[in-house]
Amino acid sequence: MTATSNQTKIEVHNLSKRFGSVQAVSRVTFNVRSGELLGLLGPSGSGKTTVLRMLAGLESPTEGDIVVDGRRINDLSVQERNVGFVFQHYALFKHLSVHENVAFGLRIRKWNAEDIRGRVTELLALMSLQDLGGRYPHQLSGGQRQRVAIARALASRPKMLLLDEPFGAVDAKVRQELREWLIRLHHDLNVTSLFVTHDQEEAMEVSDRIIVFSKGRLEQVGTPAEIYEEPATEFVARFIGAMNILEAEVRAGVARIGPFEFPSPASRDGQKVRVGFRPYSVKVSEEPEHFRLQARLRHIYFLGVAYRLEIETADGFVLRSRMNKEEFSRRRFEIGSPVSFAITEFRMLPDAAERGSPPPVPLPPGSPLTP
Amino acid sequence: MTPSVNAPMRHVLIATVWLYFGVLLLGPIGYLGWEAMREGLGAFWTEITRPEALHGFLLTVEITAIVLVMNLIFGTITALVLVRQRFIGRAMLSGMIDLPFAVSPVIAGFMLILLFGPATLLGSFFGSLGVKVLFAVPAMVLATLFVTFPFVVRELTPLLQMLGTDSEEAARTLGATEWEVFLKVTLPSIRWGLAYGATLTVARAIGEFGAVLVVSGNILSVTQTATLHIYQNYVDFNYVGAYAVAGVLLAASFLILIGLEIARTRATASLQEREKIA
Numbered sequence A: 001m002t003a004t005s006n007q008t009k010i011e012v013h014n015l016s017k018r019f020g021s022v023q024a025v026s027r028v029t030f031n032v033r034s035g036e037l038l039g040l041l042g043p044s045g046s047g048k049t050t051v052l053r054m055l056a057g058l059e060s061p062t063e064g065d066i067v068v069d070g071r072r073i074n075d076l077s078v079q080e081r082n083v084g085f086v087f088q089h090y091a092l093f094k095h096l097s098v099h100e101n102v103a104f105g106l107r108i109r110k111w112n113a114e115d116i117r118g119r120v121t122e123l124l125a126l127m128s129l130q131d132l133g134g135r136y137p138h139q140l141s142g143g144q145r146q147r148v149a150i151a152r153a154l155a156s157r158p159k160m161l162l163l164d165e166p167f168g169a170v171d172a173k174v175r176q177e178l179r180e181w182l183i184r185l186h187h188d189l190n191v192t193s194l195f196v197t198h199d200q201e202e203a204m205e206v207s208d209r210i211i212v213f214s215k216g217r218l219e220q221v222g223t224p225a226e227i228y229e230e231p232a233t234e235f236v237a238r239f240i241g242a243m244n245i246l247e248a249e250v251r252a253g254v255a256r257i258g259p260f261e262f263p264s265p266a267s268r269d270g271q272k273v274r275v276g277f278r279p280y281s282v283k284v285s286e287e288p289e290h291f292r293l294q295a296r297l298r299h300i301y302f303l304g305v306a307y308r309l310e311i312e313t314a315d316g317f318v319l320r321s322r323m324n325k326e327e328f329s330r331r332r333f334e335i336g337s338p339v340s341f342a343i344t345e346f347r348m349l350p351d352a353a354e355r356g357s358p359p360p361v362p363l364p365p366g367s368p369l370t371p
Numbered sequence B: 001m002t003p004s005v006n007a008p009m010r011h012v013l014i015a016t017v018w019l020y021f022g023v024l025l026l027g028p029i030g031y032l033g034w035e036a037m038r039e040g041l042g043a044f045w046t047e048i049t050r051p052e053a054l055h056g057f058l059l060t061v062e063i064t065a066i067v068l069v070m071n072l073i074f075g076t077i078t079a080l081v082l083v084r085q086r087f088i089g090r091a092m093l094s095g096m097i098d099l100p101f102a103v104s105p106v107i108a109g110f111m112l113i114l115l116f117g118p119a120t121l122l123g124s125f126f127g128s129l130g131v132k133v134l135f136a137v138p139a140m141v142l143a144t145l146f147v148t149f150p151f152v153v154r155e156l157t158p159l160l161q162m163l164g165t166d167s168e169e170a171a172r173t174l175g176a177t178e179w180e181v182f183l184k185v186t187l188p189s190i191r192w193g194l195a196y197g198a199t200l201t202v203a204r205a206i207g208e209f210g211a212v213l214v215v216s217g218n219i220l221s222v223t224q225t226a227t228l229h230i231y232q233n234y235v236d237f238n239y240v241g242a243y244a245v246a247g248v249l250l251a252a253s254f255l256i257l258i259g260l261e262i263a264r265t266r267a268t269a270s271l272q273e274r275e276k277i278a
Helices: A048-056 A098-108 A113-126 A142-154 A172-189 A200-206 A224-229 A234-239 A325-330 B007-037 B040-048 B051-084 B090-096 B105-116 B121-128 B137-163 B166-173 B178-207 B210-216 B226-235 B239-277
Strands: A010-019 A022-032 A037-041 A063-068 A083-086 A160-164 A193-197 A209-214 A217-222 A244-251 A254-257 A260-263 A272-277 A282-285 A293-302 A306-312 A318-324 A338-343 A345-349
Touching: A010 A048, A022 A048, A022 A063, A022 A217, A037 A048, A037 A172, A037 A200, A048 A083, A048 A160, A048 A193, A048 A209, A083 A142, A083 B166, A098 A113, A098 A142, A113 A142, A142 A160, A142 A172, A142 B166, A172 A193, A172 A200, A193 A200, A200 A224, A209 A224, A209 A234, A217 A224, A217 A234, A234 A244, A234 A272, A244 A260, A254 A272, A282 A306, A282 A318, A306 A325, A306 A338, A318 A325, B007 B040, B007 B239, B040 B051, B040 B239, B051 B090, B051 B137, B051 B178, B051 B226, B051 B239, B105 B121, B105 B137, B105 B210, B137 B178, B137 B210, B166 B178, B178 B226, B178 B239, B210 B226, B226 B239
Parallel strands: A037 A193, A037 A209, A083 A160, A160 A193
Antiparallel strands: A010 A022, A010 A063, A209 A217, A244 A254, A244 A272, A254 A260, A272 A345, A282 A338, A293 A306, A293 A338, A306 A318
């Protein structure tokens, strides 16, 4: 596998797509670095699949440009683009064997029989499918089918690999296996790859960088850590991981709502701000006087690696807290009983209109919120 | 299911089914075979090899072949367009597919007579070209097409809906042109449905009587198909001739029935496989 042939740089400028009266994608601009594994993340209907299909040439953009290695490819047909596309429901040719499925594109592109045999054998080995070449799609498991689909997409050494919800149709355990497959495969082949998912955990685990979409717009581009730690918009903050969000009003440099007070020196008096904090920033104790704020424990959820506590203040604010197993086992929580809590870190969320996230504010020592 | 019906009741039910089949199917078929052979194999052979009979068979085969090819081509195109395209009037066209089932073949033939009669624009147009439509093979083909029109379309529509467009799009991303997509992906996926529709078309085309009778004029050795030949012999009191030709058509029907069974099993199997994959 020659690494250089798979190096492809993609630039997308102001890409838009309208279906009738529906604006599916609105002026989206981003770059894909050569050899990158990029996740397109968003809820269903956010336009991520449409972007992928426009890259493949399966949809044509209403506006904007797609540039691959410096060349505008808008007017190239899907057949001319040489992209590998993997569909959510595999889209295997069910009347053809695994071997014939993988060979399909090579036959179309008039490779000679010898080369086709060699290439298919190589790909089946790469995908751990070497013994299944003679089987038909209905004789395979979901995970095997998706690996055949990936092998078929890679056969003619595409410039880019595009995967549309590639693990959406298999069960949780196989999904995890396939994720690891994709990461390993991408590492080995280093082909520029984009994949669409609505699962933020999947996007975080697999991607080098993530693009978050909402309602056809690009919300944020960044590494998984950047997106998680510095959400550029409230949508991203809510969509990536869990976040508690309170709407507060600023008075004398402090955003206040109910019993909460968040220092907000940069805000004007009377300004409404949204304050966000992750569940792990909410510390909870069963001793009523341990922290300054008081609440009642509503629910305890067991998450496997940790616990989630849901607490409610006297004024009806419900917050989520995350606690690791060790700490949880040291404490004696009882549902319905009073608890005390504190918020150790928070951030002012940007308005939907403005972009760019202010850095998180560590609470100064001596603040009323500090434990 | 069995335990819900008590033993005597069960026997009554089974006997009823046998009686029903006996009166409607087995009796007539057995009697027809018996009558066809009553005067011996020699008489049977003479009857089915008479020039008029042979001409009838040939004409039936010819019309069936033309109708089959046209129905496969236009039926496939119609199904593809109705399933894949969105256009004005689509719902109306979809709703009209079954119309030929609801319209009596005699009325279908009568409509063709009106449409291509010498007094109409169409009739005089073809007349001026010297093309004889009515009381000739073209009208008989049209009449048979009318009555067999739904078969291919109705078989393909659900198959195409189930197939979706994913595998065709996959083929395009792999470099296949539209024609290659059709030949290598779409066609193989619908082949058994197509075969089933084709067999139904053949069965109906061979057996068609009413529509063809009206438009053909039933001219001996010119526009007389096998079914019209049977009718003619029956009217002329040549019962052995009628039974013999009918026996041949019946044998053909049995072959078609076997073909239908095979095609239907395969078509159902491919639908189920597809559901399993999806």
